[in-house]
Amino acid sequence: MEIVLLTSTLVFYLLSTVGFLLALVSPQQLFGRIAPGLLLVACATHGGAIMVRSLSVGYIAVTNPYEAVSFFTWITSGLFLLVQWRSSLTVLGAVVSPIGFVLTLGVFVLYTQARALPPALQSSWLPVHVTLAFLGNAVFCVAFFASLIYVFQEKRLKGKKIGGVLRHLPSLETLDKLNYRSLSWGFPLLTLGIVSGAVWARHAWGHFWIWEPRPILSLVSWVLYAFLLHYRSFGWRGRRAATLTIVCFAVLLVSFLGAQLLPGRHGGEFG
Amino acid sequence: MAKPDPSLMVVGLNHHTTPVEVREKLAFSDGMLHHALPRLVEAPGIQEGAIISTCNRVEVVTWTHDPPQASRHIKTFLAQEQGLPLRLFEAHLYTHTDREAVRHVFRVASSLDSLVVGEPQILGQIKDAYSASASLGTLGTVLHRWFHKAFSVAKRVRSETAIAAKPVSVSSVAVELACRIFDQLTDKTAMVIGVGEMSQQAIRQLRARAIGTLLITNRTFQRAVELASTCAGTVVPFEQFPRQLHLADVVIGSAGGSAYHLTPERVHEALQERKRRPMFLIDLGVPRNFDPRLNDLENVFVYDIDDLEQIVADHKGERELEARKAEAIVSQEVEAFWQWYASRDISPTIVALRQKAEAVRQREVEKTLAGLKDCSPETRRAIEGLSASLMNKLLHPPIGYLKHRTRNGNAEDGATSVTAVRQMFGLDDDQD
Numbered sequence: 094m095e096i097v098l099l100t101s102t103l104v105f106y107l108l109s110t111v112g113f114l115l116a117l118v119s120p121q122q123l124f125g126r127i128a129p130g131l132l133l134v135a136c137a138t139h140g141g142a143i144m145v146r147s148l149s150v151g152y153i154a155v156t157n158p159y160e161a162v163s164f165f166t167w168i169t170s171g172l173f174l175l176v177q178w179r180s181s182l183t184v185l186g187a188v189v190s191p192i193g194f195v196l197t198l199g200v201f202v203l204y205t206q207a208r209a210l211p212p213a214l215q216s217s218w219l220p221v222h223v224t225l226a227f228l229g230n231a232v233f234c235v236a237f238f239a240s241l242i243y244v245f246q247e248k249r250l251k252g253k254k255i256g257g258v259l260r261h262l263p264s265l266e267t268l269d270k271l272n273y274r275s276l277s278w279g280f281p282l283l284t285l286g287i288v289s290g291a292v293w294a295r296h297a298w299g300h301f302w303i304w305e306p307r308p309i310l311s312l313v314s315w316v317l318y319a320f321l322l323h324y325r326s327f328g329w330r331g332r333r334a335a336t337l338t339i340v341c342f343a344v345l346l347v348s349f350l351g352a353q354l355l356p357g358r359h360g361g362e363f364g
Numbered sequence: 365m366a367k368p369d370p371s372l373m374v375v376g377l378n379h380h381t382t383p384v385e386v387r388e389k390l391a392f393s394d395g396m397l398h399h400a401l402p403r404l405v406e407a408p409g410i411q412e413g414a415i416i417s418t419c420n421r422v423e424v425v426t427w428t429h430d431p432p433q434a435s436r437h438i439k440t441f442l443a444q445e446q447g448l449p450l451r452l453f454e455a456h457l458y459t460h461t462d463r464e465a466v467r468h469v470f471r472v473a474s475s476l477d478s479l480v481v482g483e484p485q486i487l488g489q490i491k492d493a494y495s496a497s498a499s500l501g502t503l504g505t506v507l508h509r510w511f512h513k514a515f516s517v518a519k520r521v522r523s524e525t526a527i528a529a530k531p532v533s534v535s536s537v538a539v540e541l542a543c544r545i546f547d548q549l550t551d552k553t554a555m556v557i558g559v560g561e562m563s564q565q566a567i568r569q570l571r572a573r574a575i576g577t578l579l580i581t582n583r584t585f586q587r588a589v590e591l592a593s594t595c596a597g598t599v600v601p602f603e604q605f606p607r608q609l610h611l612a613d614v615v616i617g618s619a620g621g622s623a624y625h626l627t628p629e630r631v632h633e634a635l636q637e638r639k640r641r642p643m644f645l646i647d648l649g650v651p652r653n654f655d656p657r658l659n660d661l662e663n664v665f666v667y668d669i670d671d672l673e674q675i676v677a678d679h680k681g682e683r684e685l686e687a688r689k690a691e692a693i694v695s696q697e698v699e700a701f702w703q704w705y706a707s708r709d710i711s712p713t714i715v716a717l718r719q720k721a722e723a724v725r726q727r728e729v730e731k732t733l734a735g736l737k738d739c740s741p742e743t744r745r746a747i748e749g750l751s752a753s754l755m756n757k758l759l760h761p762p763i764g765y766l767k768h769r770t771r772n773g774n775a776e777d778g779a780t781s782v783t784a785v786r787q788m789f790g791l792d793d794d795q796d
Contacts (some may be wrong), residue, residue: 121524190480250544251659253671256678265642266547328639331663 099163105135106170106194106203113187117261125183132174132190139167139197145193147153150207153220155227156221164223165349166196169231176235180271182263188238218293227291228280230349233318236275237342240335243268247332269330272338276325280318287311310348317341371431372510372705374465375438376423379479382456386526388572390446390453392417397496400445405502412507414497416472418489420479425469427506435459466510466701470694473514475528482527482683487518509704517697523792527686530679534672535565537679538646539573542614545665547645553577555612557605557652558619559584559591562648565615567595579612581605583619585686607628610637616646617653624655631658647671706770713782714763716791719757725751762789 112128140249146154154160173189176182246262249255263271290308291301302308321329321337329337366510377387381556392400392415404413409430412436415481428434439457443731455744460468471477471722475486480659494511511789523526531540539549546552554575556563567578582588585601592599600608610632617625626645635643640663647654659666729751733739762785769781786792 246544250541250665253667253674255541255544255675256682260544262544264547265545266544270547330640331642333662 095142095145098138098145099197102135102139102142103194103197103201105131105138106190106197108148109135109186110190110194113183113190114184117187117311119277124135124343128186128190129174129177131168132177132186132193133189135193136167136170136174139163143167146207150210150348152210152215154207154225155223156210156214156219157203157205159205161349162203163200164195165230166193166200167225169193169234172228172231172235175322176271180263180267182267182271184242184262185235187237188242214297216293218289218296222286222289225282226286229279229286230345232275232279232282233345236272236279236338239268239271239275240338240342243272243335244332259343265331269334272335273325273330276318276322276338280322283311283315284317287315307348308318310344314341314345314348317344365527370411370427370429371434371461372506373426373431373434373466374423374428374460375419375435376466377456377458378421378423378477380477381458381711382453386453386456387420389448390417390422390442392422392445394496396445398500399442399499401497401502404438406439407434407672409433410437411486412504413502414493414511414534416490416493417677418486421472421477423472423509425465425510426755427504427510431461445634452526463698463702465696469510469514470517470697470701471691473518474690474694475518475652476521476690476694480532480688482532484522484528486756487515490514497608498523506705510701512699513701517694520644520697521690523695525686525689527683527690529686530682532676532679532683533565534669534676535562535569537650537672537675538566538616538667539569539663539747541646541667541675542644543573543640546613549573549614550577553579553611554614554616555581555600555605556611557581557615557617557653559587559626560618560648561674562618563616564591566618566646566648567591567597570614571595575614577611579605579608583621606634609634612643613641614644614646615654616648618648619653620649621653622651624653626654626658627728628655628657628661631661631664635661635663646670686747707767709784710766710770713766713785717759717762717785720789720791721755733791768780 094349109128109131112124112131116124116128118124143154143160146160155164166242170189170193173185204270242262243265246265246268250265262268287308290311295301305346318341321341322339323332325334377390379387397415397417401413401415402427403517404410404415404424410426412427414425415640416425418684422442424438426434427437439450439454439622441533442448468477473487473490475482475484490511494503494515496531531537533564542549542552549570552575553575556567556571557576559580569582577596578592579600580588580595580597580680581600581602581604582591583602585599588599588602591597609626610633612634615626620623624678631645642663642665645654645658645664647666650669652668654666654668655667656666658664729747732747733744737745766781766785
């Protein structure tokens with residue numbers, strides 16, 4: 094059942110990718126209306142696959158690379174859908190759908206059979222920490238893509254090249270606002286994710302802090318995001334803010350993906 | 365002498381064929397149309413009529429049973445209604461009939477025949493012309509259908525091509541660019557330096573996008589006051605505008621002078637004061653008003669007249685490409701409309717042919733069955749089936765011939781075929 098749902102998810106990510114790309118290049122408005130619907134179906138089937146897996150193992154399924162990537166892809170796509178629904182930013186869909194497709198393909202590669210949860214992870218802090226951390230990452234992912242599009246759009250406008258896909262892009266102001274709003278939501282989530290992780294570590298291993306790659310990189314990301322938010326409140330905006338957002342997310346991504354491979358309690362099999 | 369065939373017809377002149385001094389003399393006002401339209405369809409040979417009158421064209425659209433007479437009448441009608449000698453404009457007139465007339469109206473409605481291809485106003489003007497004629501009762505089935513089809517073709521062209529997606533005037537491109545930078549203009553401030561024609565065009569575009577605040581400055585204070593009074597702007601004395609520069613999200617410069625009105629140092633100060641919120645500087649002046657080095661500043665976007673004209677040229681080129689796609693759509697739709705138009709003449713003939721054949725079949729079957737004693741129900745059904753099959757097979761070629769001739773030939777072919785079939789099968793005879 095889980096594999097059937099994941100396969101359906103893959104197909105719908107692909108279809109929504111085609112829909113969003115057609116919406117960008119075709120004058121027909123039909124594609125712009127259909128594509129979010131297809132992404133919604135992909136999200137629904139993906140959520141179903143995660144739920145089936147979680148029910149079968151009896152805990153929230155995020156404890157190994159396969160489950161973590163799958164959960165991150167799902168929560169990010171859902172968040173993008175929410176932004177799309179509120180702001181009609183077709184171009185964001187054109188970015189998230191193909192990424193959803195590629196990550197879901199990766200999920201098939203990383204797939205492992207369900208197994209019992211190690212004793213250290215059997216805690217009610219698991220869903221709290223994981224949900225906060227993943228939600229924070231997904232919100233920063235929105236800020237990252239908004240910044241990426243900002244830098245691209247700004248470069249084209251400065252260079253007086255305004256044809257092609259540029260006319261489908263949101264205004265610089267919209268992207269800058271989305272960036273700031275995402276940072277404002279993401280930072281408290283990241284903070285709470287780190288704090289809940291520390292509390293859980295205290296319960297599981299007797300220490301609030303462990304000097305391992307994952308927590309260290311998370312702390313570095315937190316400091317960078319704190320720096321960015323601080324300077325934004327002093328008038329940093331535009332390209333400078335967008336560039337730092339991209340850098341911050343790159344560090345966050347290293348802490349998320351790299352830590353899966355590096356030694357430590359977050360590495361490989363979570364715990 | 366043979367009676368002429370009915371035709372769809374357009375007689376008129378437009379900006380391609382006629383200078384403006386002649387076009388303006390032939391233009392119809394709404395009041396004139398009210399009187400002229402009933403007189404147009406009073407003429408012998410004209411069944412239905414409408415007049416399209418815009419600043420670029422005056423065209424009489426008709427369905428006529430006598431095209432040569434109708435054409436003569438329309439020319440005289442135009443001269444009489446406008447009180448002009450026919451020789452003044454006769455050489456500029458064109459006449460399109462049947463498929464070409466249909467194509468012409470579809471192209472006009474789709475803005476493929478406009479001075480600026482893709483401009484949206486023409487469809488509204490044709491809808492007005494249609495409404496005026498419909499309210500005066502000068503339209504019948506054919507013109508109603510023709511106009512409605514023209515509206516749907518125009519809609520299809522607009523939705524399936526990007527013919528009107530990009531602006532093609534300097535001022536509209538400038539405002540379009542502002543919308544790439546700012547979310548909306550309703551909460552933004554624009555400062556206009558200079559009161560020339562270019563500034564006024566830009567102000568009209570900004571007003572159309574509901575710009576929040578408009579500041580106007582000019583070396584001659586009085587001229588700034590005059591312009592501000594026409595567009596609800598606020599006047600800023602020329603000497604003071606640098607101090608208010610930080611208020612402006614959009615700055616439009618079209619003032620004269622040899623020195624730059626905006627330098628990087630001046631704009632840098634303004635940027636700091638406005639917490640680095642973006643500024644869009646549109647330089648419409650020649651020589652330029654703004655130092656081009658301003659584009660190097662972060663969150664500042666500068667476009668001069670050459671940049672804007674280049675974009676306009678690119679947009680026009682893209683419209684031409686889209687126009688080719690639109691022409692293909694028009695051709696498809698002309699054929700679809702023509703099939704309806706041609707088949708509306710053969711439908712009664714096909715019905716009459718079937719009715720006559722059916723009557724003959726039933727009569728002959730009855731005669732045959734009356735001569736057969738003790739005929740079983742199976743035999744009766746077999747005879748019925750045989751006769752119906754024979755009838756259908758025999759009718760297939762003449763009906764196919766009629767359809768083929770009306771769809772693929774001209775109106776004359778269609779009418780000749782209908783006459784031939786009616787005579788051949790005696791459809792107009794009172795008795796069999």
